[in-house]
Amino acid sequence: MTAISVSGLRKTYPGRPPVEAVRGIDLTVRRGECFGVLGPNGAGKTTTIEILEGLLSPTAGRVEVFGMSWDTQADEIRQVIGISLQETRLAEKLSVLETVTLFRSFYRNGLEPHEAIRRVGLEDKTDAWIRDLSGGQKQRVAVATALIGRPQLLFLDEPTTGLDPASRRDLWGILTDFRSSGGTILLTTHYMDEAERLCDRVAIIDQGRILALDSPRQLIRALQADHVIELQVRPEGSDLSFLTDLESVEQVRDDGEAVCLSVAEPHIAIPRILEQLASRGLKLTGLTTRQASLEDVFVQLTGRHLNDRLPDRPPDSGG
Amino acid sequence: MSPFRQLLMSRIRLFLREPAAVFWVYAFPLVMVFSLGTAFRSQPVERVLVDVVRNSHAAEAAQALAESRLFRVTITDLPEAQRRLRIGRTELIVEKPHADPASVRYTFDPTRPGSLVARNAADDILQRAAGRRDVLAVTDIRSIQPGGRYIDFLIPGLIGMGLMGGGMWGVGFATVDLRIRKLLRRLLATPMKRSHFLGAMIISRMLFTIPEVFIIVLISRWFFSVQVQGDLSALFVVILGGAIQFSGIGLLVASRATTLETVSGLMNAVMIPMWIASGIFFSPDRFPDYLQPAIACLPLTPLIATLRQVMLEGAGLADITIGLGTIFTWGIVTFLLALKLFRWQ
Numbered sequence: 001m002t003a004i005s006v007s008g009l010r011k012t013y014p015g016r017p018p019v020e021a022v023r024g025i026d027l028t029v030r031r032g033e034c035f036g037v038l039g040p041n042g043a044g045k046t047t048t049i050e051i052l053e054g055l056l057s058p059t060a061g062r063v064e065v066f067g068m069s070w071d072t073q074a075d076e077i078r079q080v081i082g083i084s085l086q087e088t089r090l091a092e093k094l095s096v097l098e099t100v101t102l103f104r105s106f107y108r109n110g111l112e113p114h115e116a117i118r119r120v121g122l123e124d125k126t127d128a129w130i131r132d133l134s135g136g137q138k139q140r141v142a143v144a145t146a147l148i149g150r151p152q153l154l155f156l157d158e159p160t161t162g163l164d165p166a167s168r169r170d171l172w173g174i175l176t177d178f179r180s181s182g183g184t185i186l187l188t189t190h191y192m193d194e195a196e197r198l199c200d201r202v203a204i205i206d207q208g209r210i211l212a213l214d215s216p217r218q219l220i221r222a223l224q225a226d227h228v229i230e231l232q233v234r235p236e237g238s239d240l241s242f243l244t245d246l247e248s249v250e251q252v253r254d255d256g257e258a259v260c261l262s263v264a265e266p267h268i269a270i271p272r273i274l275e276q277l278a279s280r281g282l283k284l285t286g287l288t289t290r291q292a293s294l295e296d297v298f299v300q301l302t303g304r305h306l307n308d309r310l311p312d313r314p315p316d317s318g319g
Numbered sequence: 320m321s322p323f324r325q326l327l328m329s330r331i332r333l334f335l336r337e338p339a340a341v342f343w344v345y346a347f348p349l350v351m352v353f354s355l356g357t358a359f360r361s362q363p364v365e366r367v368l369v370d371v372v373r374n375s376h377a378a379e380a381a382q383a384l385a386e387s388r389l390f391r392v393t394i395t396d397l398p399e400a401q402r403r404l405r406i407g408r409t410e411l412i413v414e415k416p417h418a419d420p421a422s423v424r425y426t427f428d429p430t431r432p433g434s435l436v437a438r439n440a441a442d443d444i445l446q447r448a449a450g451r452r453d454v455l456a457v458t459d460i461r462s463i464q465p466g467g468r469y470i471d472f473l474i475p476g477l478i479g480m481g482l483m484g485g486g487m488w489g490v491g492f493a494t495v496d497l498r499i500r501k502l503l504r505r506l507l508a509t510p511m512k513r514s515h516f517l518g519a520m521i522i523s524r525m526l527f528t529i530p531e532v533f534i535i536v537l538i539s540r541w542f543f544s545v546q547v548q549g550d551l552s553a554l555f556v557v558i559l560g561g562a563i564q565f566s567g568i569g570l571l572v573a574s575r576a577t578t579l580e581t582v583s584g585l586m587n588a589v590m591i592p593m594w595i596a597s598g599i600f601f602s603p604d605r606f607p608d609y610l611q612p613a614i615a616c617l618p619l620t621p622l623i624a625t626l627r628q629v630m631l632e633g634a635g636l637a638d639i640t641i642g643l644g645t646i647f648t649w650g651i652v653t654f655l656l657a658l659k660l661f662r663w664q
Contacts, residue, residue, distance in 0.1 A: 053508055055664065078510040085508070089500040093336040094329060105325035106509040149509070 002067070003153050003184040004029040004052060009061035011047050011208075021047040023208035025061070031152075034175070034185040036199035038192070038294065040306045044208040045188035046086055046157055052186065053083055053155050065153065079108055082151030084142045086158050092131035096122055099130060100144050107149035116144045120174055136167025143174055154178060156187040160194060172198060190306055192294040204298055211301045219297045225250035225262035228296055229269065232258050232286035233277060240282075246272045253299070262292070262300075323515045330493070330523035344489070345531055348481040352474065352535055356543045359469045366391040367437045368409045370400040376415035380423075383448040384413070389440055404428065411437040413445070421449075471546075474539045475626035476599035478532050479561065483593060483619050485528040486565025487586050490520055491573035495582040504664040517658060521566040528562045548633035556636065557629055560646035561622045567653035568618060574660045593619035598627075621645040 004027075011022040022044045029035040037045050050056045052063060054070045054077060063070060065077045090099055100113040111119075117126055120140040125133060130141060139159065146154055156175070160168040175185060175198060189195055195202050196216045203213040212219055220226050225248075233240070240259045244252050248269040251262040263269045266289050277284055298306050334340055369390045371381045381392045393400075393409065403409040404426065410433045412426035423445055427434040447453075497503050506516060536554070539545040547554055572589055576582040596603055596610070597619035606614060614620055625642035628634035636643075 055504060055508060075510050078508065083505070083508040085501060085505055088502060088505045090502065090505075091329065091333055091500075093333055098329065098332065101320075102325045102329050103509060105320055105322040106506075106511040108510075145505075 001031045002028055003031045003033075003065070004035075004186065005062075005064045006052065007062050009048070009051065009063065010059045011044075011051060011056065012059045021208055022051070022058075025205070025208075025210055027203055027210065027213065029184060029186055031184050032179075032182055033200040034179055034187070034198050036195040036202040037186070037188040037205060038190065038195045038202050038298075038306075039188075039205040040190055040304075043205050045190075045205065047208075048205070049155055049157050049186065049188050053081070054078070079149065080151055081153045081155060082146035082149055084139075084146045084154075084156045084159055086161070088142055090130045090138065090141060090145075093129055095127050095129055096133070096141055096144075097126045099141060100148055103145040104148045110149045111147065113148065116148045119147060119177065120144045121170065134167075136163050136170065139163060139167065139171060140174070143171065147178065151183065153184045153186070156185065158188055158190070160189070160191065168194070192298075192306065195294055202294065204294070204301060206298075206302050212297065216294055219294060220292050223250075223262060223292050223297060223300060225264045226292040227263045227266050228290050228292050229261040229263050229266060229273070230255075230258040230286070230288045230290075231261065231273070231284065234283040234285055238282055243273060243276065246276065249273075251300075258286070262296070263289075322511055323519060326511075326515055326519035327523055330519055331526065333493075334489075334523065334527060340489075344485055344527055345534065348477060348531060348535055349538060351477055351480075352539055353542070355473055355477070356470050356539065359473060367411070367433065367440070368393070369411045369413060369437060369441060370395050370403060370409045372397050372400055372412060372414040374415070374417045376417065376420050380413055380415050380445060383444055384441060387440075387444045389444075390437070401426070410434045411441060413441055470539070470543045471631060472602075472627070473600065474535065474543075474545045475630045476623055478535055478558070478626055479597070479619055479623035480594070480599045481532055481535060482528060482558065482561035482622065483565045483590060485531060486524055486562060486567075487569040487572065487590060489524040489527065490566045490569035491576075491582050491586055492579070494520060494570065494573040495576050495579055498577060498662070498664075499579070501664070507663045513661075513663075514658070517570065517654070517661070520570065521563070521654070524566045524569075525559070525562040529558055532558050532562075545630075547630050549629035549635060553634065553636045553639065554626075554629050556643065557622070557625050557639065557646070560643055560650065561626075563650035564618060564622065564646050564653075565650075567650040567657065570657040571653040571660070574657045575662045577662070593617050596620070598623045618646075618649045 006028070007026045009022055009025040010020070013019040013021060025048060037048060039045050047056065051058050052065065054074055057070075066080060068077050070077065094102070096117060097113055100116050104110050104113050104116075114126070117123060120143050122137060122140055122144070125137060130138060133141065143156075143159070146156070154175075159175075160171055163171065172194070179185060185198075187198070199216060201213065201215050202219065204211045204219070214222070231240070240254070241252050243249055243261060246269060248265045249261050249263055253260045253262075261269070261273070270287075270289075274284065295306060298304075366388070367390050369384060370393050371377045371384070373394050373396050377394050381394055384390045385392050395403070397412070397414070400409065400412045404412055410427065410431065414424045414426070416422060416424065423442075425438050425442065427438045429435055536547065540547075568589070569586075572585045573582050576585060596606060596614045597617050599619075603611070603614045603620060621642050625639050625646065628639055628642065
């Protein structure tokens with residue numbers, strides 16, 4: 001059974017020139033899965049999720065949520081979804097309980113407010129004003145307001161952007177609990193680890209289009225070479241493209257700081273790499289190996305990095 | 320609990336938890352009433368300042384004038400007296416020439432009402448002191464009309480100003496603040512009814528504004544004996560209408576603004592003409608005739624006029640139907656327009 005189905009979705013913002021934020025997206029989210037939309041800032045993630053949430057209307061395309069359309073059954077859809085927007089500043093001088101109770105009143109069925117607060121682990125902050133909470137705690141209140149209507153489907157736009165590692169793990173725990181009780185999640189993120197950890201399937205999008213859509217493991221496996229070797233040599237800037245000819249090396253890419261090799265079998269590749277470098281008189285100053293990640297998938301698909309992975313960057317300015 | 324009640328409670332809580340807002344809504348109008356009331360309350364008629372030119376006849380004239388209790392008399396040299404007349408420190412210069420004690424010379428500014436009155440009153444006293452006999456028998460009846468003082472005129476104006484400011488700032492600022500926080504967007508993503516939200520914004524404001532206005536009425540009654548001539552139920556209906564009217568206008572002004580700067584600018588642009596022309600501090604009749612139709616179109620004008628009808632002239636509900644109709648129409652039409660134009664995100 002399908003939770004969300006989208007076909008031919010387009011969104012063009014008028015202007016000179018018009019901005020094509022979404023340029024033809026098709027996807028299906030199954031009931032009970034966690035679906036991630038992964039891409040750099042400005043890729044069209046927020047526009048896409050806000051169309052699915054009914055906050056924006058598409059320029060073209062069809063969107064159905066549990067088989068219902070936003071045009072005719074908006075109120076019914078709103079009763080069964082929960083939403084956490086990218087940046088909502090809840091009223092500073094309402095308490096956690098007052099905020100959650102207010103949101104509870106909008107839904108026909110829902111959790112008891114104290115229960116929602118317990119689920120996000122804020123029992124001891126029940127009567128604290130929003131103003132006095134940390135960033136992570138505020139985000140958990142936002143998730144509590146998303147959970148309060150007992151949603152079957154949860155939309156989360158960049159849920160952990162700007163949070164410290166402990167808060168991110170707390171939030172992942174809350175989402176995992178929601179999943180295990182049968183809920184469906186659609187989230188956007190530009191964190192690779194978040195997508196790999198939480199999502200059953202991931203759509204990698206860039207410039208308003210889906211570049212790849214599969215489970216994180218399959219996406220990485222599709223690279224053929226799912227290990228990465230990073231080399232640093234002296235003199236710096238030496239051309240190492242000759243390494244492509246070695247057995248098991250699929251791709252060589254100069255990243256500036258290091259040269260990255262996509263490799264299927266490191267135990268075969270590494271001795272030959274060392275041989276070749278020595279025979280050409282290049283001095284090896286660093287070598288690391290790691291499993292390929294979604295980042296490498298993105299790089300392979302676009303030739304660019306998800307260049308904004310640092311948590312201290314300013315929040316996504318839309319797009 | 321019902322969503323409307325929850326929204327209303329949230330607004331009330333947020334208001335009460337904002338001490339600055341509570342001050343501006345409740346204390347500020349009272350400060351206005353006290354300061355303006357004290358400045359303009361009817362005082363025992365002040366003595367008029369008169370200068371008598373120093374010479375051998377000065378003491379005699381000064382005594383006659385002082386005994387009347389109408390004047391505060393200063394004896395000074397002519398150049399100093401002229402300087403004081405020029406800067407407004409005295410209203411009149413009286414000089415009995417040394418050479419001709421049977422004459423008197425007045426120097427005054429005929430364009431200053433006080434000056435002219437002082438000249439005539441002083442002349443009266445000096446003529447009588449010199450032996451003039453009045454031929455008509457005179458009876459003075461001093462009749463002070465209730466509601467005729469400036470403070471009586473001012474209080475309905477201040478009430479109108481309070482209703483305008485409370486509605487506009489309260490609804491307008493709160494709305495734009497929610498929009499900036501993207502809370503409007505968050506609420507829109509729930510099944511909340513939009514009319515519940517906008518209704519709660521307006522009703523909560525009325526709950527704050529109406530008591531504020533009645534505090535002004537009570538305070539001005541206790542401290543300045545400003546009476547309400549008409550019945551209180553009529554006054555209540557007018558105040559209710561004014562609160563609805565300016566909440567609606569506030570919502571309309573804020574319906575599309577996305578920054579606090581924009582909304583402040585719009586608010587001031589809307590309110591300044593009314594502060595000046597709608598009759599808060601002085602009657603709009605003072606403006607030239609060709610401006611009167613424009614002034615009548617300002618929403619505060621009928622509100623203050625109707626408040627004065629009830630408070631000063633004792634009008635009942637039946638006498639103010641046109642004014643009330645205008646006031647409520649403003650409120651309803653602006654609310655509906657705001658509902659249509661409102662930008663949720």
